[in-house]
Amino acid sequence: MPLGYVAPVLHAHLPFVRHPEYPEFLEEDWFYEAITETYLPLLDMMEGLVRDAVPFRLTMSMTPPLCAMMRDPLLQDRYVHGLEKLIELAGKELDRTKHDPVFHDLARFYHDRLHHCRTMFCDRYHRDLVGAFRKFQDAGVLEIITCGATHGFLPLMREFPQAVRAQIQVARNDYRNCFGRDPRGIWLPECAYYPGLENYLQESEIRWFILDAHGLLYAEPRPAYGVFAPIFTPAGPAAFGRDIESSKQVWSAEEGYPGDGDYRDFYRDCGFDLEYDYIRPYIQPNGLRKFTGLKYYRITGRTPHKEPYRPWIARERAASHAANFMFNREKQIEHLRGVMGVEPIVLCPYDAELYGHWWYEGPMFLDYLFRKSAFDQRTFEMITPSEFLTRHDTHQISTPSASSWGNEGHWSVWLESSNAWIYPHLHMATVRMIEMARKFKNTQPHHLRDRALRQAARELLLAQSSDWAFIMKTGTMVPYAVKRTKDHLLRFNRLYDQILADRVEESFLGNCEWRNPIFLDLDWRVYA
Amino acid sequence: MPKPSPKTKKTSAKKDPSPKIPKKKAPAKKRSPKDKSLPPSPRLRTVPLPIDNSANKFVLQPFSPTTSVDSTPAFEFLGELPESYGTRRLFLAARDPRWLYAYWDFTWQQLRDAEQESSNGKIFLQIFIPGEERIHQIHIFPGSREWYLPVHRPATRFQAELGYYRQDGSFHQLALSGEALTPRDDPSPNQEVEFVTIPFHYSFRQLLDLIQTQMMPGEALAKALARLQREGHPLPFPYALRRFVPAGVADSILDYLGGDLVRRIRVGSLEITETLRRRLLEMCTSGTHSSLSSGPRGHDRSFAMHVNAELIIYGGTVPGAKVSVDGKEITLRPDGTFSYHFAFPDGRFHIPIHATAPDGQEKRSALLSFLRLTDTTPGVDPTQQPPLPEPFGRA
Numbered sequence: 001m002p003l004g005y006v007a008p009v010l011h012a013h014l015p016f017v018r019h020p021e022y023p024e025f026l027e028e029d030w031f032y033e034a035i036t037e038t039y040l041p042l043l044d045m046m047e048g049l050v051r052d053a054v055p056f057r058l059t060m061s062m063t064p065p066l067c068a069m070m071r072d073p074l075l076q077d078r079y080v081h082g083l084e085k086l087i088e089l090a091g092k093e094l095d096r097t098k099h100d101p102v103f104h105d106l107a108r109f110y111h112d113r114l115h116h117c118r119t120m121f122c123d124r125y126h127r128d129l130v131g132a133f134r135k136f137q138d139a140g141v142l143e144i145i146t147c148g149a150t151h152g153f154l155p156l157m158r159e160f161p162q163a164v165r166a167q168i169q170v171a172r173n174d175y176r177n178c179f180g181r182d183p184r185g186i187w188l189p190e191c192a193y194y195p196g197l198e199n200y201l202q203e204s205e206i207r208w209f210i211l212d213a214h215g216l217l218y219a220e221p222r223p224a225y226g227v228f229a230p231i232f233t234p235a236g237p238a239a240f241g242r243d244i245e246s247s248k249q250v251w252s253a254e255e256g257y258p259g260d261g262d263y264r265d266f267y268r269d270c271g272f273d274l275e276y277d278y279i280r281p282y283i284q285p286n287g288l289r290k291f292t293g294l295k296y297y298r299i300t301g302r303t304p305h306k307e308p309y310r311p312w313i314a315r316e317r318a319a320s321h322a323a324n325f326m327f328n329r330e331k332q333i334e335h336l337r338g339v340m341g342v343e344p345i346v347l348c349p350y351d352a353e354l355y356g357h358w359w360y361e362g363p364m365f366l367d368y369l370f371r372k373s374a375f376d377q378r379t380f381e382m383i384t385p386s387e388f389l390t391r392h393d394t395h396q397i398s399t400p401s402a403s404s405w406g407n408e409g410h411w412s413v414w415l416e417s418s419n420a421w422i423y424p425h426l427h428m429a430t431v432r433m434i435e436m437a438r439k440f441k442n443t444q445p446h447h448l449r450d451r452a453l454r455q456a457a458r459e460l461l462l463a464q465s466s467d468w469a470f471i472m473k474t475g476t477m478v479p480y481a482v483k484r485t486k487d488h489l490l491r492f493n494r495l496y497d498q499i500l501a502d503r504v505e506e507s508f509l510g511n512c513e514w515r516n517p518i519f520l521d522l523d524w525r526v527y528a
Numbered sequence: 529m530p531k532p533s534p535k536t537k538k539t540s541a542k543k544d545p546s547p548k549i550p551k552k553k554a555p556a557k558k559r560s561p562k563d564k565s566l567p568p569s570p571r572l573r574t575v576p577l578p579i580d581n582s583a584n585k586f587v588l589q590p591f592s593p594t595t596s597v598d599s600t601p602a603f604e605f606l607g608e609l610p611e612s613y614g615t616r617r618l619f620l621a622a623r624d625p626r627w628l629y630a631y632w633d634f635t636w637q638q639l640r641d642a643e644q645e646s647s648n649g650k651i652f653l654q655i656f657i658p659g660e661e662r663i664h665q666i667h668i669f670p671g672s673r674e675w676y677l678p679v680h681r682p683a684t685r686f687q688a689e690l691g692y693y694r695q696d697g698s699f700h701q702l703a704l705s706g707e708a709l710t711p712r713d714d715p716s717p718n719q720e721v722e723f724v725t726i727p728f729h730y731s732f733r734q735l736l737d738l739i740q741t742q743m744m745p746g747e748a749l750a751k752a753l754a755r756l757q758r759e760g761h762p763l764p765f766p767y768a769l770r771r772f773v774p775a776g777v778a779d780s781i782l783d784y785l786g787g788d789l790v791r792r793i794r795v796g797s798l799e800i801t802e803t804l805r806r807r808l809l810e811m812c813t814s815g816t817h818s819s820l821s822s823g824p825r826g827h828d829r830s831f832a833m834h835v836n837a838e839l840i841i842y843g844g845t846v847p848g849a850k851v852s853v854d855g856k857e858i859t860l861r862p863d864g865t866f867s868y869h870f871a872f873p874d875g876r877f878h879i880p881i882h883a884t885a886p887d888g889q890e891k892r893s894a895l896l897s898f899l900r901l902t903d904t905t906p907g908v909d910p911t912q913q914p915p916l917p918e919p920f921g922r923a
Contacts (some may be wrong), residue, residue: 159706226784304587
């Protein structure tokens with residue numbers, strides 16, 4: 001019997017960014033880069049672990065917008081097109097660097113890596129990444145959980161139960177479409193919780209969720225085991241708390257693993273480094289440089305001078321960091337078991353996109369961690385929260401404290417001077433959506449109006465995405481976030497006017513549907 | 529500019545790495561017979577040549593610029609959102625344990641009218657604890673729409689109202705918000721421990737159906753199950769009897785986490801991840817190249833220099849011909865021109881170039897040889913990737 005458990009959790013999310021109205025759109029790159037650097041490497045890792053019969057458990061949230069983008073044929077086509085161009089660039093790099101063995105080896109490294117991505121994406125998974133992840137869930141090694149339908153910040157729609165319910169039920173229904181079963185856990189958008197939210201989770205049969213540490217530690221009454229055991233909320237869903245120590249170990253700016261000098265430097269990229277005319281076909285259509293993903297340098301140190309990247313050394317570092325992480329969890333769990341007298345669970349949630357995309361060696365680190373944990377120690381076992389609740393079904397009852405995993409722990413990232421202007425509009429649209437749903441829920445079916453109501457609900461959901469407020473707060477790419485928020489709200493308002501006037505303009509509705517084809521079978525009556 | 533084919537151009541490091549806007553190609557000047565008699569004398573230009581994008585000299589394959597969007601997509605600009613909707617709604621949220629946030633949806637005219645109806649021409653936002661004292665009274669102007677209010681009272685319920693004073697001194701309420709509860713910012717002193725067994729294989733619906741008749745009004749599922757289990761009520765699944773947590777466990781756990789809790793309150797629990805996300809967004813969206821930990825263009829206060837070189841071979845033949853550079857067949861542009869670009873470290877290089885006519889009947893060859901020797905003073909590093917070229921030119 002293990003002394004305790006470790007539950008690694010990756011939160012995979014990107015906002016719904018899809019612009020068929022333009023031949024290329026920079027912000028779509030977030031998705032394409034994440035496929036190449038995070039999702040495919042994670043799938044590759046799991047393939048290897050299953051092939052080698054390594055017992056492991058991983059939990060991942062895959063948000064509905066991410067799944068919608070993964071399943072979208074236009075984005076799939078554009079990803080393959082972009083990958084082909086990168087492969088072309090990597091081929092040129094082989095030639096360009098042929099007299100420089102160090103960089104030539106790196107060019108070869110990327111050339112092979114990109115070819116491998118193409119093989120995985122096109123040949124092995126036939127472009128279906130949702131299906132690829134689903135396969136591992138069906139195999140029992142991966143637990144996929146859901147999220148708010150569009151990552152809406154739920155505490156700031158608390159006054160509108162229909163809006164909260166829609167975020168959760170639309171997500172659950174989307175999950176069923178993607179994964180053929182009901183979700184058992186949810187990643188609350190931004191881990192943002194307020195007392196009473198668990199009632200909506202209970203309605204959707206969602207059994208557990210994750211909070212930042214203080215959400216659990218400041219619960220009422222005080223949880224005896226801190227963050228090292230879940231609590232049952234009064235309505236029944238369990239709340240797990242984030243372990244601070246393991247998070248810090250990975251992400252601390254000072255002592256975290258990804259800052260190691262042998263790891264690949266994120267910022268040095270051919271898109272910015274190489275001679276302009278040479279790189280011109282691979283950057284933005286408007287001529288501005290951008291990241292290509294071909295990065296030839298390692299972090300080296302706190303110096304502008306960077307040394308060439310050495311993949312084989314970086315791999316060794318990832319292995320040693322995985323060993324260190326495992327050792328620390330062993331010691332932590334031995335200590336906690338002694339204090340608690342029962343098996344602790346150490347839950348380690350991270351943004352998935354930081355593994356691979358930002359911390360290039362992150363998937364390698366996870367791979368080594370799973371392998372070493374399976375064979376090199378007996379102190380703890382890897383587990384998913386659902387499995388934990390199956391094995392351990394008796395816990396303390398307590399009500400968590402309102403909290404998020406944002407800066408300062410509450411709402412201040414999503415409600416401050418740069419972004420507070422959105423809430424009167426979001427709330428007004430919510431009131432109007434509820435008004436329409438109530439007005440038409442019992443009327444005779446009307447095809448065009450039904451389409452318009454469904455699209456209005458989509459536009460409202462997309463406007464609610466917490467990503468827009470977050471981007472406004474961070475101060476970069478603000479115009480895009482502002483335009484997205486306004487566009488969805490303006491489309492909603494126009495649809496609202498047309499629906500109530502019984503004059504739905506089909507060309508406008510069709511344009512909205514063409515731009516934002518998410519939640520195809522959305523039932524707008526959820527707002528009634 | 530007419531170019532002999534093939535010819536070479538050396539490039540060296542240049543300070544400004546930012547992309548240049550391609551300039552229109554200048555019309556070629558005709559050379560006079562006298563010019564032809566001058567010996568070619570390479571020398572470094574004092575002014576960098578503009579980037580001649582139209583020629584795409586450094587591109588192996590024909591460069592096809594992305595199709596630009598000629599017209600604005602349909603329904604791209606839908607106007608502006610209204611400043612307010614005039615619903616007379618007052619919203620209050622507890623942003624954190626110390627701050628409240630309120631907004632009100634009144635038009636400017638609605639607030640102006642209210643001002644005129646008031647005894648003193650003023651509208652107030654008031655914050656109070658329901659059933660208790662008033663915390664804040666703020667005079668607001670018709671132009672304002674929101675307010676951030678410091679309360680510094682965790683775990684407290686607040687409410688807001690908007691209104692004005694009538695002539696008789698009573699307060700006329702224009703809008704009343706819902707209640708907002710500030711979150712705790714410390715562990716609860718309540719250490720009561722109540723356990724419940726909730727079997728994972730039972731759905732919530734099944735559990736609710738199971739105990740529906742035993743639930744008290746308003747009682748939540750887990751609470752009801754805990755009560756029934758405490759009372760020994762028979763249930764179709766095994767459940768744990770009341771469990772106790774040994775004294776001191778909760779305090780030991782808090783002690784174990786203590787340092788981190790303090791840190792969290794001070795700097796925010798996910799500051800690091802947010803910083804990283806922010807950096808990712810910066811990197812991915814702006815095209816700027818700022819860097820937190822590194823960067824080729826970071827601010828190094830010490831004096832230094834770096835320099836490097838690349839080599840570009842370019843030329844042209846007839847369309848349809850086959851050309852190989854250093855043994856590798858390359859793609860020609862539709863007009864028969866080509867270019868070849870690679871790193872140029874120290875060393876001696878011989879690069880053969882062969883062209884074969886489209887019908888295979890004729891061949892042309894060239895052998896280009898290069899030698900690079902670098903000698904630097906201390907403090908000079910190789911530029912890690914050469915940026916824009918500063919080419920040799922011909923007078």
